């Protein structure tokens with residue numbers, strides 16, 4: 001049963017507009033003032049017109065306290081001004097608007113309390129002991145306030161425990177139903193010119209997939225922008241990489257020193273068997289074909305690492321006494337989207353068959369991923385199923401000794417088609433790098449390679465860990481992206497400048 005009651009302003013009408021609550025007793029037409037039904041009880045029935053699913057099957061006497069003085073509704077206003085909340089045996093339901101509501105399990109809400117006793121305001125770590133929360137915990141009081149939802153819990157000690165959840169935080173983290181994810185990526189055949197408002201309205205983590213036409217307007221920033229201490233240019237640089245999977249940096253002094261300093265603007269350089277900040281040329285000084293004049297097909301680096309590097313920076317410092325050595329880029333997400341569309345069963349095979357890999361060119365090192373079978377070419381988020389990583393280097397692939405015998409021919413067919421799409425003229429973006437232009441590549445998405453060359457060719461660059469890159473991008477988003485700004489009107493802890501309600505936590 002639901003008992004509507006208003007608080008704080010006795011006798012004031014409790015007006016709920018746009019919400020309809022159907023009960024066996026009566027249905028409430030739009031705009032009904034509930035004042036006269038304040039004491040009326042309603043069996044717990046589906047909110048008519050709000051959702052096919054009932055809010056709860058079990059009848060439970062709960063108080064809905066929606067202080068009428070805080071409703072502030074004029075006739076016809078939407079519910080968006082103040083969501084209605086109610087609690088049943090196991091969940092709190094929040095009615096955002098006539099067609100939208102969410103449900104949060106009591107245990108989930110209690111576990112996610114962010115008061116200073118439950119969530120460290122500086123370290124942003126959970127303090128509440130999840131495992132001491134009674135599995136059947138129920139609030140003694142639920143209240144909608146202007147800033148968010150207030151829930152009062154029974155507590156073993158004498159006093160109650162009060163939790164607060166900002167509306168925007170609940171909307172960000174709604175899981176029943178899940179927040180409507182914006183389409184993750186869009187395949188464009190034209191080039192989107194990077195205007196500042198282009199960034200402003202982009203959904204975070206959106207991707208712009210591209211083919212060879214990216215050559216018309218490759219994402220580029222200047223060295224001056226990247227080095228600017230305001231970090232605005234750095235944000236633009238990383239936002240470009242996040243959107244396109246790569247970005248050029250122009251007007252960079254053609255020296256290893258300037259390139260290293262540029263790399264470190266993103267984060268600390270990841271040291272590997274090739275060194276920290278590396279320079280390489282065709283002298284086989286390291287046991288890898290990158291240190292030769294050979295052509296290298298489109299690949300991602302470090303498939304032999306459990307955690308392949310996130311970014312790779314290349315700067316062609318000089319090339320004399322010969323030609324060639326053009327750089328190849330292929331958007332692995334773009335090609336995967338085509339494979340999925342045209343050959344879904346092959347897409348499924350390379351998304352599930354693991355590939356072992358090794359780096360064994362240095363006598364003092366033999367790298368293999370921690371999973372003995374390796375990892376599939378395409379890795380997807382386990383919940384959203386969005387593509388998050390491409391791992392492909394056919395040269396560094398080890399023996400396929402764990403292939404299901406019934407899959408051998410299909411697997412070879414799958415990688416053959418994958419390779420055909422990767423090497424299609426529509427997928428390939430060739431660029432002849434020159435001294436002064438640094439190429440930065442998301443090694444989890446964009447494959448790179450090069451054409452064969454003659455002469456003396458010197459390249460320098462660095463690896464940056466994927467977590468260092470993504471952390472810097474998130475910190476810059478907090479600084480520059482209004483979507484990341486959170487204002488809980490005084491209900492916030494901002495130790496270290498970061499809100500406890502940051503969408504990233």
Ligand SMILES: C[N+](C)(C)CCCC[C@H](N)C(=O)O
Pocket residue numbers: 274278280288289290299300301302303393396
């Ligand atoms: C970038 N640097 C020249 C240092 C090393 C290149 C090693 C590339 C290796 N075959 C891989 O795919 O990871």
Ligand SMILES: O=C(O)CCC(=O)C(=O)O
Pocket residue numbers: 290296301314325327448449450459
């Ligand atoms: O020499 C180049 O331009 C690229 C070499 C390469 O693919 C690599 O180092 O992974």
